[in-house]
Amino acid sequence: KDTLISVRGVKKFFPIYEGWKRREVATIKAVDDISFDIRKGETFGLVGESGSGKSSIARLILRAYDLTAGEILFRRESGEVVDITRLGDRDMRSIRREMQMIFQDPYSSLNPRMRLLDLVGEPLLIHGMGTPAEIKDRVAELLGLVGLRPEYVMRYPHAFSGGQRQRIGIARALALNPSFIAADEAVSALDVSVAAQNINLMQDLQEKLGLTYLFITHDLGMVEHISDRVGVMYLGRLMEVGPTDAMFEKPLHPYTEALLAAVPQPDPRGNRARKRVPLKGEIADAMNVPSGCPFHPRCPYADEACRKETPELRTVASGRQVRCHYAETLDLVGVSG
Ligand code: SF4
Ligand code: MG
Numbered sequence: 001k002d003t004l005i006s007v008r009g010v011k012k013f014f015p016i017y018e019g020w021k022r023r024e025v026a027t028i029k030a031v032d033d034i035s036f037d038i039r040k041g042e043t044f045g046l047v048g049e050s051g052s053g054k055s056s057i058a059r060l061i062l063r064a065y066d067l068t069a070g071e072i073l074f075r076r077e078s079g080e081v082v083d084i085t086r087l088g089d090r091d092m093r094s095i096r097r098e099m100q101m102i103f104q105d106p107y108s109s110l111n112p113r114m115r116l117l118d119l120v121g122e123p124l125l126i127h128g129m130g131t132p133a134e135i136k137d138r139v140a141e142l143l144g145l146v147g148l149r150p151e152y153v154m155r156y157p158h159a160f161s162g163g164q165r166q167r168i169g170i171a172r173a174l175a176l177n178p179s180f181i182a183a184d185e186a187v188s189a190l191d192v193s194v195a196a197q198n199i200n201l202m203q204d205l206q207e208k209l210g211l212t213y214l215f216i217t218h219d220l221g222m223v224e225h226i227s228d229r230v231g232v233m234y235l236g237r238l239m240e241v242g243p244t245d246a247m248f249e250k251p252l253h254p255y256t257e258a259l260l261a262a263v264p265q266p267d268p269r270g271n272r273a274r275k276r277v278p279l280k281g282e283i284a285d286a287m288n289v290p291s292g293c294p295f296h297p298r299c300p301y302a303d304e305a306c307r308k309e310t311p312e313l314r315t316v317a318s319g320r321q322v323r324c325h326y327a328e329t330l331d332l333v334g335v336s337g
Pocket of ligand 1: 306
């Protein structure tokens with residue numbers, strides 16, 4: 001499959017200043033040397049605890065803020081590959097049509113004073129795409145696409161449930177025919193059954209419209225269900241990247257193993273043998289990233305070398321990528337039966 005987005009060596013550091021001279025006293029490495037590819041038509045899941053930097057990645061890809069180092073290559077619908085980190089506002093504006101975001105909170109992300117016509121049609125208006133009559137038709141069509149009635153165009157968002165409001169947000173994201181959608185904890189605020197419906201809708205839309213998704217969540221069960229491939233983040237770094245099935249069956253990184261051990265068993269009668277690896281301690285402070293392997297204070301397999309030497313993200317024999325000195329020798333346990 002073609003690569004749609006290639007994130008290469010991306011860093012995002014936030015300096016912390018002190019005093020009237022604004023002396024830099026510390027640096028938060030929100031995203032530290034991240035590289036991964038998102039392939040056209042796939043769902044790439046990005047998981048990690050809160051504060052791991054996964055939301056920052058989405059914001060960097062969508063250029064909501066500038067990066068400190070690295071490049072982000074994007075294959076446009078025309079086939080042209082551009083480094084979006086080096087584009088001016090004007091070029092970026094036209095590329096934004098191809099990249100959209102779905103937000104976590106369906107309540108706060110929609111302006112309550114706007115009708116669905118204006119909410120969903122706003123991106124079309126901004127990009128000058130159609131007469132008012134054409135925009136109204138397109139909005140009705142988009143509502144139909146997300147399973148809402150086209151005649152809702154003149155209603156306001158308060159008339160809808162949380163799940164429906166999220167569909168309104170999805171319709172808005174689809175207005176400009178994007179090829180890529182980033183969803184940051186998109187369904188986390190919804191009830192389980194409503195979340196499942198909206199996930200199914202997103203999967204149908206992916207198939208129908210050929211969309212590529214970056215799906216960001218702390219919920220591994222969700223990732224297992226929706227993602228083709230997964231990246232696991234910890235303290236701004238990618239610890240492991242690989243195909244979802246392979247990673248869930250046999251994780252290569254101790255942090256992935258610990259996350260999987262916390263996933264509830266889907267089948268209560270299943271007697272899957274699972275070693276419980278409780279994750280000890282709290283996620284470290286991003287301002288005081290531990291020496292060596294940043295996971296070492298919480299890792300049950302850590303030794304002296306882990307405290308001193310920082311492992312690189314490297315490709316191992318199975319073609320998967322992992323950032324652990326002992327990936328080949330540790331015999332880690334996943335969730336498959
Ligand atoms: Fe654990 Fe060491 Fe691997 Fe880090 S490098 S995950 S501390 S075994
Ligand atoms: Mg977040």
